[in-house]
Amino acid sequence: STGVGSTDLAAGMVSGKLWFKVPETFKFIINGTLPEGVFAKDLILYLIGDVTADGATYMAAEFTGEAIRNLSVEARFTISNMAIEMGAKCGLMEVDDKTAEWVKRRSQKPFEPVYADPDAVYARIKEYHVSRLEPQIAKPHTVDNVCPVKxxxxIPIQQGVIGTCTNGRIEDLRVAASILDGRKIHKNTRLIVAPASREVLLEAIYEGLIQTFVQAGAAVVTPGCGPCVGTHNGVPSDGENVISTANRNFKGRMGNNRAFIYLGSPATVAASVLKGSIADPREVLL
Known part of the structure; x- marks a missing residue:
């Protein structure tokens, strides 16, 4: 599957058809285990920084290896979600027991897993060892402008955003809440939390996460995109720095082309709004 824009959607509604080239595949072999305080968001930012925003244009990105197998399904979603930020049409991972269990909890329909052929031909193959990976940040104004958080x-932060389609799942909220629990965000910083869906919001209420966020000084907004698309719920002011768990930081992305957007993991955002400046989450997690 792949996403479509508004023009593609209109063409499909009018004609009942869409036209695609069969993409070549870019294989990413991710070895090792992510260290404590380093998450799927850090991994995908690192990969995008390495291959650049057009490094996999019109390809299918296939992610495999020990590090991917060790991730939860929700963490894998973060990586697949951001495959487009390296130009890919989709982000693929092999079905395993975790995947099958996730699907069975949500659907009774039978499904047939698809695997890469043993003799599959790849346009590119890159191999990584991530056991020493550090938390990553994408700096304004491109997603591939990536560096270690150190x-x-x-850098002062006026607003933090935790949520969106990239990092608004319950696992993400749990990590952020574990950092914010019993603490207050910095007096010069705002925090907006946008659960990805109604299901996530209800679970966060049940687990007491929403109470933790509100007590820390956050504003919890309607499930969905939140301020990511720049239409409501947190458009930044001129000159403000925002640290967000979203997938894009283009100039004007959040509704103001005079603001500056940094991207990081939920843990990095939570640690940063406590300090009022970009912070290493390992300082509060470890």
Whole structure:
């Protein structure tokens, strides 16, 4: 499957058809285990920074290896969600027991897994070892402008955003809440939390996460995109720095082309709004 824009959608509604080229495949072999305080968001930002925003244009990105197998299904979603940010049409991972269990909890329909052929031909193959990977940040104004968090420590932050389709799942909210629990966000910083769906919101209420966010000083907004698309619920002011778990940080992305958007994991955003500046989440997690 792949996403479509409004023009593609209109063409499909009018004609009942869409036209695609069969993409070549870019295989990413991710070895090792992500260290404590480093998450799927850090991994995908690192990969995008390495291959650049057009490094996999019109390809299918296939992610495999020990690090991928160790991730939860929700964490894998974060990586597949951001495959488009390296130009890919989709982000694929092999079905395993975790995947099958996730699907069975949500659908009774039978499904047939699809696997890569043993003799599959790839346009490109890159191999990584991530056991020493550090938290990553994408700096304004492109997603591939990536660096380790240590390179941007201390940059003042006026707003943090936790949520969106990239990192608004219950697992993400749990990580952020574990950092914010019993603490208050910095007096000069706002925090907006946007659960990805109604299901996530209800589970977060049940687990007490919403109470944790509100007590920390956050504003919890309607499930959905939140301020990511720049239409409501947190459009930044001129000159403000925002750290967000979203998937894009283009100039004007959040509704103001005079603001600056940094991207990071939910843990990095939570740690940063406590400090009022970009912070390393390992300082509060470890």
């Amino acid at each position: 390179d941007v420590l201390g």
